[in-house]
Amino acid sequence: MTGGTAADLPPIRHNDYSPLDPPALGAWDPELPVSVIIPAHGGQHRLDLTLAALAAQTYPDHLMEVIVVDDGSEPPLRLPEIAPSGARIVTTGSSGWGIAHAVNTGAALAEGRIVQRLDADMVVCREHIEALARWHHLAGYLVTIGAKKFVEEPALTAGRVHEGVRAGSLESLFDLSGALPSSTEQTISRTNGLRASRNPYHVCTGPTVSMRREIFRAVGGVDPGVLRGEDTEFAYRLAAHGVVFVPDMAAQAVHLGLPAQRRDPQRAVRVVAPYLAHRVPLRRDLRKDRGRHWLVPYVEVVLRVDGPEEGVRAAVGAALDGSLGDVIVTLVAPWSKLSGERRPVLDDPLFDLRLLREHFAHDERVRFADEVSATPAPIAFRYTGPVSVPLGRDTLERMIRVMQENRLGMVVADLGGDGEATLERTEALGRARLLGADDVTASIEATHGVRRGDRSEFWPADPKAAPLPAAPSPATRVPATPETPPPAAAPAQAQARAQGRETASPSAKRTPGQEGRDSLLGRLRTALRN
Template identity: 80%
Template sequence: MTGGAANGLPPIRHNDYSPLRPPEIGAWDPSLPVSVIIPAHGGQHRLDLTLAALAAQTYPDHLMEVIVVDDGSRPPLRLPEIAPTGTRIVTADPGGWGIAHAVNTGAALAGGDILQRLDADMVVCREHIEALARWHHLAEHLVAIGAKKFVEEPRLTPEQVHEAVRTGSLEEVFDLSKALPSSTEQTIARTDGLRASRNPYHVCTGPTVSMRRETFHAVGGIDPEVLRGEDTEFAYRLAQRGVVFIPDMAAGAVHLGLPAQRRDRQRVVRAVTPYLAHRIPLRRDLRKDRGRRWLVPYAEVVLHVGEAAQEQVREAVNAALEGSVTDVLVTLVAPWSELSRGRRPVLGDPDFELRLMREHFGHDERVRLADAVSPTPAPTPFRYTGPVSVPLGHDSLERMISAVQADRSGLLVVGLPGAGPATLERAEAVGRALLLGARDPGEVAASIEVTHGVRHGAAKEFWPSGAIDGVTGGVGDGGGDITGTPPEAAPAATAAPAGTGHARPEPRRPASGDRSAPDKPAPGDRRQGKPVSGDRNQVRPAARRSLLARLRDGLRAD
């Protein structure tokens, strides 16, 4: 693993997938099986038309299965005469309901390497499945998005739709001149096919989207607790994992019926808002209430407390929680699970300081105690790691986040004289590095340099004047590296390769109308509180030399 290429592919900067060259439609031989998952609640006639269109696809029949998940339809849905050969209707798992629950049911039963989510009121063109699936033959970290237009549902038979799709003449049965274009497609066009979009997940809506099966399950599937906006929330978690979003207009489709927003936009927006506010921290416009506690914090502050004095740790924690960025979770890293619960001398306990610290912070929902740091902060978009001896200034974290938002860099390294470095990681950049095979801290840094850029800054840019004067390093002062390795535990290693330059500065605000503005734990991890010891999401840090030290060595070598 060098700078970010996987499977021999050229590296992708942010979401600019231009270096990828998919095969021409009709001029290649697919090999990956596709599972089309269709959640459905009623609407038998529309489903019949959807399946009729799928029965006329150019993708090989023996590589495609269709799973219709009946989400409580009354009467139950039936399999029509015209449908792909490998089509079956299953009922949603008991104990839940809704689109997300139905899709998760289908995904659990799917045997394909590619999962294609499709709504039960979509009539797709004959190349639709092929157009999206070709991207997934290139790499595993791509999410492909199909196109769609909204039409008033005409009176059509499944036979008419099947023949129109088979012959490539949808316009003969649908009056596409009166079709309503999707607002997401306007954003796609305005951002050069999402290549220039700052937050492309905003347009990854549910009616037609595909990805590798492993990608779907890696983020925990779709959250069944989100009843509106579940597709956007799911796409956000995919983004924090580091995927690349690719819209393919060759995957055309007609959506039967106008969007719900046309009927009652205000009510739709109100229904979506609380779900997204809690789960998508980048939607800062939805978190205007100061002092609130949100399900997924905007930033995580990691402090390796080691043997630091309790008062020093308290000062660092208070500084983090009382700063200008209030939407914060503090993680204190120490061997908490090694503290025995048996009889011991209370005052003469060799772990006296650590036990007091656990009692002091262990009941605060804004503070988490962890033995180690997870490989990525996702779904939290930013993670700060710094020395306990240098508390954050009131607006230090805000300044650091603003800096990486301005140039979209994936890692900010700030030198603190006498105390070591402080870093700010962007979750999507770390996620991309891990997806591309980076494991060693140096590999992670090298990958981030190529895909997002590494930015270096001086303490005076982010801390108030005089805030770090007289600071000296000491036990527990280490800032750690990308994977959470405390520098005091890290032996020497080969220097990481020097970077290839920073990301080009771009305006912080997107173009007018682009919902991909700067703006949860995955369904399996709903809490911000303290993880129990042995949490599978935690990994013991390897004993390596600090990534940041190696970065500095690499720069000196230049």
């Protein structure tokens, strides 16, 4: 049961993996080898317990290797007596440090088709690896998440843990009645096992998660530049790649020790915020600083260079000067033809293209491409539209609002004779690519939904360009009160009063400053009369 191609499987709408039917534990024959990657820094005793539990797994020994990555422990970690037969210890060397670097080091050495990340202070149940791996035998674009509870570390030996896990009972080792549940499990329960979750990547925070090896490598592994929150940032890139997140509560685990966040919750939140603000554009709550430029933009605006230079510059300017400033513009044209060899400057056959490139060459918000990339990931959305119809000031916000409210994968605006403009959700586009779809729009329709609208919905008439309201007719004006009868006025003066301004006789003599006072008094009188 290795799972057919993605095209053989029923379409999964958003993250609702209900169409998938995993085999019962112990009632199937695994075929895919698993590589368990354990980043570790010190904590030899806890590592001994983790390896003892892995040595008692139901997953076949010949299909499981365990790679412990020693991230600069002093003294160096050693392989204990009770460990899986395929276990080994490697070191990160001097090229880097941290959890992300250690995980990447292990994944680069992994020979298994499935990569399982596990912390070095986890005691897992005997079916843990099997429970998560069974899903990967069904489809290659899943990310599976195990369950965990936190306990104060009891006095246990590796031998005792091995016997307890092999007997099939974590309760015999830990008092789970007093265990601290993970907040991710609460979210999983509240969203029907993440089937109804809008952003399931939020709960994919480790320390037990698995995926196909090609998925891990396709998204570039874990970012070693993110020292805290690296699992959330990695999960966001997985989501943008189009994966489906599947939590399996049968994959139980106990985390030795309480969460580090409990020591200083405020500091734990603060240290994560700047990393995620720059790299997870969906975290709008972290991007409240106006005028900032972020590492990963919210929207990529793709414009094909055609038409006159002035039109292209206007379209770029409209994209960068909209109400949503968190964008980057990609200009698509045969830029690779612009060589640096000697040429006639004024008679250059590529004169216009070269001049246009120079206009934007030093703007970090504009980039050049010969072709549209297969995906804008990790950017959250991609807009593609004609240069002949520049974006309205709030067009992107309108399109994104429609998309987010309805959890759509694509919004298409009919521009009449100018063609179409589309906004794609990167996650939906990634899913279509993982499914090998020939018709991307049809695939997105099946997995996320497509909404079509007309130009007026996303390019409404500019209120500033709308005509001023007409002055009310004499029949609808409120008559003056008897106490303040209006003086006779010329037609021009009456119209001026109706519009809230006052005119003066050309022959009237004014003292310095009187003109401003008269104008203000006139407006007040008019307001009182009307």
